[in-house]
Amino acid sequence: MDRDLGPGPRATSHRTPAAAPTPVRGDTTARPVHNWRVPELPEVQALTVALRGHLAGRTVERCELASFAALKTVEPPLDSLAGRTVDEVGRRGKFVTVEAGGLFLVVHFARGGWLTWHETAPTARARPGRGPLALRVRLEGGSGFDITEMGTEKRLALWVVHDPGEVPPVAALGIDPLSPRFTADLLARLLSDAGSATLKTVLTTQSVVAGVGNAYSDEALFVAKLSPYRRADRLDADEVRRLHRAVVDVLSDATAQLVGLDIGDLKADKKRSLRVHGRTGETCPECGDTVRQVAFATKSLQYCPTCQTGGRPLADRRLSRLLK
Numbered sequence: 001m002d003r004d005l006g007p008g009p010r011a012t013s014h015r016t017p018a019a020a021p022t023p024v025r026g027d028t029t030a031r032p033v034h035n036w037r038v039p040e041l042p043e044v045q046a047l048t049v050a051l052r053g054h055l056a057g058r059t060v061e062r063c064e065l066a067s068f069a070a071l072k073t074v075e076p077p078l079d080s081l082a083g084r085t086v087d088e089v090g091r092r093g094k095f096v097t098v099e100a101g102g103l104f105l106v107v108h109f110a111r112g113g114w115l116t117w118h119e120t121a122p123t124a125r126a127r128p129g130r131g132p133l134a135l136r137v138r139l140e141g142g143s144g145f146d147i148t149e150m151g152t153e154k155r156l157a158l159w160v161v162h163d164p165g166e167v168p169p170v171a172a173l174g175i176d177p178l179s180p181r182f183t184a185d186l187l188a189r190l191l192s193d194a195g196s197a198t199l200k201t202v203l204t205t206q207s208v209v210a211g212v213g214n215a216y217s218d219e220a221l222f223v224a225k226l227s228p229y230r231r232a233d234r235l236d237a238d239e240v241r242r243l244h245r246a247v248v249d250v251l252s253d254a255t256a257q258l259v260g261l262d263i264g265d266l267k268a269d270k271k272r273s274l275r276v277h278g279r280t281g282e283t284c285p286e287c288g289d290t291v292r293q294v295a296f297a298t299k300s301l302q303y304c305p306t307c308q309t310g311g312r313p314l315a316d317r318r319l320s321r322l323l324k
């Protein structure tokens with residue numbers, strides 16, 4: 001049963017994505033923005049598989065909340081997970097669900113969040129504070145895991161619910177691109193419904209395609225040889241097929257590379273498989289051109305002009321200032 005891939009009954013509903021973010025004007029820092037560590041579908045899927053191995057059949061002894069802001073629900077209380085045995089660990093988009101005795105702990109890691117597994121959980125009780133620790137879960141027998149969030153964004157989110165569908169962003173998720181229901185025909189419909197939105201925006205809008213973020217959308221667009229700024233509703237049938245194949249291949253290959261690794265190695269290992277994302281200034285592995293970027297306030301996208309945009313660099317004020 002592929003409950004990891006089941007996006008739920010509302011999966012086909014989606015909203016028209018907003019327009020692509022506007023590049024920041026006046027930002028003249030030339031520092032490349034490294035954002036490939038954000039966990040996306042492949043990392044979260046590999047984490048789900050690893051965590052299932054650690055948790056299935058184990059009983060939760062205690063949950064210690066260190067970041068009150070991270071917990072988005074009050075009822076049922078977090079403490080009600082204690083004493084329950086974990087039945088299953090699943091994934092919805094970039095969310096992990098831990099099911100224990102009829103309750104679900106749902107986790108969204110966001111940019112700086114991750115999970116550390118402990119064969120022997122630290123003895124110190126987790127205390128609320130400014131550190132990265134958000135939640136410590138202890139299992140009977142002494143093992144457990146910490147959920148942490150580095151950085152200042154503080155967007156990591158936790159929910160305790162009777163059904164993952166009670167979590168609004170989970171309920172709103174679009175199709176899982178590793179689901180057999182994600183066909184070229186479905187992608188064609190989603191692109192056509194997206195109107196004037198760009199391909200980059202459509203691929204990264206969670207209510208349309210669940211689990212793809214900035215890194216793997218760059219990769220899929222590169223493999224499909226399509227500009228991130230192409231209008232979604234202007235692709236011909238061959239281009240849709242190419243994009244569909246690229247999305248599925250990029251995500252499947254990355255997932256296959258990551259599943260089986262230790263949880264601690266998953267985020268660090270992500271960059272190895274990336275062809276253009278996070279590689280501004282490096283050589284395109286297909287054509288030898290230089291990988292370029294468009295920078296936004298907190299992230300950047302990468303692409304190859306020769307492979308994707310007919311040799312024309314996309315406008316990036318930061319870069320064009322430097323080249324003058």
Ligand SMILES: [Zn+2]
Nearest residue numbers: 284287304307
């Ligand atoms: Zn190229």
